[in-house]
Amino acid sequence: MTHQVLIVDDNQINLVLFEALVKKLYGSTAIAFSSPQQGLAWARLNQPDLIVLDYMMPGLNGIDFITQLRATPGKQNLPILMVTANDQKDVRYRALNAGASDFLTKPVDRIEFLARATNLLALNDAQQQLALRADILAAEVKRATADILQRERETVIRLSKAAEFRDPETGAHILRMAHYSQLIARGLGLSADEQELLLHAAPLHDIGKVGIADAILLKPGRLTPAEFEVMKKHASFGYEILKESSSSILQAGAAIALGHHEKFDGSGYPQGLKGDAIPLFSRIVAVADVFDALTSARPYKPAWTLEAAKRHIQSNAGLHFDPGCVAVFFELWEQVMGIRARFKDEEDDWSTLLATF
Missing domain, CATH: 3.40.50.2300 (Response regulator)
Known part of the structure; x- marks a missing residue:
């Protein structure tokens, strides 16, 4: 030497x-x-x-x-x-x-x-x-960690795909609502790591629907009160499926699954949580999920117009939705429209999902 x-x-x-x-x-x-x-x-x-x-x-x-x-x-x-x-x-x-x-x-x-x-x-x-x-060694650890994260993300997408087989929602819906969620998190000032975690955990919000009978899950009309009580169990089912994982993504997914149907005024389910008692990730996903569900066509309903969906979300700020999340969502409207244009229902390809995350 x-x-x-x-x-x-x-x-x-x-x-x-x-x-x-x-x-x-x-x-x-x-x-x-x-x-x-x-x-x-x-x-x-x-x-x-x-x-x-x-x-x-x-x-x-x-x-x-x-x-x-x-x-x-x-x-x-x-x-x-x-x-x-x-x-x-x-x-x-x-x-x-x-x-x-x-x-x-x-x-x-x-x-x-x-x-x-x-x-x-x-x-x-x-x-x-x-x-x-x-x-x-640091480079090897970084590569190994990246491999683990990629496998976790693939697990998330495949779990989401399993739920999709039971539910008429599309893969594009999952992409849109996940990216809307990340956008809101960014606007709220969450760290880059928290934004990334939410992006990958949000698709698991409805994983509990795998436990709901087809007669209720796929019913084209309005659910009866008794049927709706069964449907509400999907939030708890999703939590039970994911809660014991050692993966930070699946743990976040468990909390989101449990809390994304809670309402800011306390009238939601399954726990009836109110305001800041609802986990922030769940409050964010509630806005992203409902907005995309309203503006997407389904076999049982036509898509709402953007203006109608916008009015609904804004009029329910403080009731159904966290007002801070709603405000940020519409402050970033241009980026919302960019996500909507990027991920269209006709491009519902699960291989694209895996590549996108």
């Missing part, structure tokens, strides 16, 4: 001596400066493997050199071999506190220099190998 050894000493004779000694270190080259200011500037811009530094220099002594270099990002662990007089113990103590790695005393002994320099170079090599290994 080739090493660069920086030598900083205002005495020209010492520079020549150290350069000659560095040549005896296998694979090492010397970069020498008689000006400590120039040496410091070079060290800040480059990454030497070892610095041999005199203490007593005009304008910038060795301790000040070390202090300024250590304050430079990425230079905290460079090995520094300081050269001092034999009687300068106080200087060595201060140099240690400043970040010196080792010392040589004048007059410099050739054998001692080679031994100490070799040890410091070996230590630096080991530190670089550890740093490289840490970077490799």
